[in-house]
Amino acid sequence: MxxxxxxxxxxxxxxxxxxxxxxxxxxxxxxxxxxxxxxxxxxxxxxxxxxxxxxxxxxxxxxxxxxxxxxxxxxxxxxxxxxxxxxxxxxxxxxxxxxxxxxxxxxxxxxxxxxxxxxxxxxxxxxxxxxxxxxxxPPVEPTSPGSQPDNIAKAAMDHAPAGGGAPPVRFEAGAVLPDKVPYASPAVRLFARELGVDLGQVEGSARGGRITREDVQKFVKSALAGGAGKAAPGGGAGLDLLPWPKVDFSKFGEVEEKPLSRIQKISGANLARNWAMIPHVTQHDDADITGLEELRKQINREKEREGIKLTLLAFLMKASVAALQKFPQFNASLDASGETLVMKKYFHIGFAADTPNGLVVPVVRDCDRKGVIEIAQETAALAKKARDGKLAPADMSGGCFSISSLGGIGGTHFTPIVNAPEVAILGVSRSEMKPVWNGKKFNPRLMLPLSLSYDHRVIDGAAAARFTTYLAQLLADMRRVLL
The missing domain is CATH 2.40.50.100 (RNA polymerase II/Efflux pump adaptor protein, barrel-sandwich hybrid domain)
Structure with missing residues (x-):
């Protein structure tokens, strides 16, 4: 009733x-x-x-x-x-x-x-x-559409790119701060999502700048006619991150302010950009360097009178070159548009150097044409220049692949940040004696932890696993580098 x-x-x-x-x-x-x-x-x-x-x-x-x-x-x-x-x-x-x-x-x-x-x-x-x-x-919880869809919606769907749909979820300040969120009702937001429209690009015509259904339709018509505004190119400034929290730490206890060094400011800005703009993935592996370490110590004993001292870094650089030659997509860079991959035919390897003023990355050029002794001598000279603050810009440019070694300090695995515009970086931690099963018994082996971070836009997980596996094989038997 x-x-x-x-x-x-x-x-x-x-x-x-x-x-x-x-x-x-x-x-x-x-x-x-x-x-x-x-x-x-x-x-x-x-x-x-x-x-x-x-x-x-x-x-x-x-x-x-x-x-x-x-x-x-x-x-x-x-x-x-x-x-x-x-x-x-x-x-x-x-x-x-x-x-x-x-x-x-x-x-x-x-x-x-x-x-x-x-x-x-x-x-x-x-x-x-x-x-x-x-x-x-329309209602907040709409019923399923009928057999004749809205003409504008149909046109928008017909012109939508493959794989398209709702606008991507945004996390920058302009998308989450209350005073930045587009002014529209839930129903209009739903309508815009169904058409794949970013309300941040729609101008509201109602009172107070509120976006109406007609505004969304007008925007779609304009887009189909080629008149809609285009998003700003991804140059880094468009991140529009949330503002850094302002805290008076002195309220909680005694503090001391210490300004960052010039190198820390420069490297910090680069690291923040690289971490935010590069989709990082890190592949971890272990390499058996028992034989390599014995070889390194033997060569050092033989070359002691000549003042030559081989470090593990020199072998890592030489092995990395061989791996880059086998997997050339790791020896590449994306161009500024992000749509073209530049394949490099040279092999310049950078290494992270810790200095009193901050982190720098000198580059050893043409590692494919140099032996491990020459590479070791050049890394020692560049490291000294870095500590003395005498590195020239040319000493830190042109790198294809970087190595960050924490072996002298400790740790097991970590996630190094890709050094743009490179697409991969190798992190190396402290080697450790571990029991390794050989099929019959456990043997003590010196294992080196490897951490390969890579740009997932260029390199997929399978390729990264193959790269670290091959690199571990080279380090286990450096004779493979000659093949």
Whole structure:
């Protein structure tokens, strides 16, 4: 049996006199439970007043610019099974009218599965009621689309790039700070997501710059005509990260301020950019360097009178060159557009040097043409120049691949940051004697932890695993480098 019920403003907190900025339904509309009736806007949020039950709207008790509070009467709704036929007849009449409007080019409409027309143009108001200032938005929880989709939506989907859909989730400040979020109702946000529209690029025409459904449609039309603004190229400045927290640490105890060195400032900015813009993945592995370490010590004993001292770094650089030659995608760089891979035919290897003023990365050139002794001598000379603060820009440019060794300090594995525009970097930790099973028994072996970070835009996981496996094989038997 039909029953007339009242829909009132629910608990909205300690807000009084919240203005109505949009009426979402009209008398005669069939509504579902929790479907939005009107849209309210406080100083802090925009919220919809949902219908507490399903039925047919008999009367709207508020209009745009009215101020309401908790408990205010919004609408009267007739509920009950007897109303299904009336609601269906009204919906069918609305559908016929919407179809005529679509033909006339005055709006696009699509009938929902429940028979209710989905309106995109202005709503026809009953006699004696002034037309609403704003458009009629779809409900927050829409029904499934009918067989005839919105023409604009269909055109947008037809022109959408393959694999496209909803705009990517954004984490920069402009997408999450309250004063930066696009001003639109939940229904309009849903409509924009369905069309793949970034509301940050849409200009609102309603009061206070609010984005309406028509604004989204207008933007889509402009985009299809080639008139929509393009996103700024990814040069790094577009990250627009959240501001750094400002904290007065002196409130918690004694502090001392110490300015960063010039090198720390420069390297810090580069590291932050590389970490934020390069999709890092790190592949970990262990290399058996028992034989290599015996060889290194033997050569050092033989060359002691000549003042030559081989470090593990020289062997790592030589083995890395062989691995780069076998896997050339690691010896490459993306160009500034990010769309072209530059394959390098030379092999300049950089190594991270820790200095009193900060981290620097000198580069040893043409490692493929040099032996391990020459490489060791050059790394020693460059390391000394780094400690003395005498490195020239040319000493730190042109690298293809970098190595960061913490073996002299300790640790097991870590994630080195790729040194752009390179696409990979090798991290090396402290070697350690471990029991290794040889098929019959455990033998003590000197194992070197390897950590390869790479740019996932260029290198996939399988290639990285092959690279570290091959590099470990070379380090286990440096004779393979000669092959």
């Amino acid at each position: 039909a029953e007339l019920k009242e829909a009132r403003v629910p608990d909205i907190g300690d807000f009084e006199g919240v203005p109505v900025i949009e009426v979402l339904v009209a008398p005669g509309d069939t509504v579902e439970k929790d479907q939005g009736l009107v849209l309210l806007e406080s100083d802090k949020a925009t919220m919809e007043v949902p219908s507490p039950f399903a039925g047919v709207v008999k009367e709207i008790k508020v209009s745009v610019d009215d101020k309401v509070a908790e408990g205010a009467l919004v609408a009267t709704i007739e509920t009950g099974a007897d109303d299904a036929g009336d609601g269906g007849e009204k919906a069918d009449a609305g559908e016929e009218k919407a179809a005529r409007e679509d033909k006339a080019g005055e709006g696009q409409a699509a009938a929902g599965d429940d028979g209710q027309p989905a309106r995109t143009g202005e709503r026809a108001e009953p006699e004696g009621q002034a037309p609403a200032d704003e458009e009629d938005d």
